Amino acid sequence: DSGVTQTPKHLITATGQRVTLRCSPRSGDLSVYWYQQSLDQGLQFLIQYYNGEERAKGNILERFSAQQFPDLHSELNLSSLELGDSALYFCASSGRSGNEQFFGPGTRLTVL
């Protein structure tokens, strides 16, 4: 158990819909990262937050947005969903140094 929690575990929705994925980092970790992993693909970095502020942006679509709240939990919002958005979405957290990222169990999103 990495100490990072993600909800929900599974999500099934239809094209055009909007969903919110939630992540709670390990206790004391200020950084939260979001990744997308499509079937048989590597992890794709989406975005990073540090202590509530956006720090780095990767290949995140304009239809996607994220935020980190004062209690350090983070949410990833996916809107106007398309079939190609079906993937595993992972959240990771790290401490101040950022040397080690601890991954959550992921949310499996299926868009029908």
Next chain:
Amino acid sequence: KNQVEQSPQSLIILEGKNCTLQCNYTVSPFSNLRWYKQDTGRGPVSLTIMTFSENTKSNGRYTATLDADTKQSSLHITASQLSDSASYICVVSPLDDYKLSFGAGTTVTVRA
């Protein structure tokens, strides 16, 4: 072009045998290189982390090596077990950037 290339893409080995996975990277300068193990449908778990000045790091039956001159790393699995069946991901952290570079992973299948 991906800055982290892993080979082979997949391999099958018999239980008890050894295997070596390769990682070539172009990220430079880099802060550290990590190997993660990802079981199917689960979040990656860190196996080893090496700074640019380290040559080798072990974690049980897993041994990682790093040659910063040739920009190559390898992960050696000794006396493989069925539970070693997973994807192994090489991740390089740039020195002056928060975005990690992920390899596509090597899928290892251990057969009895």
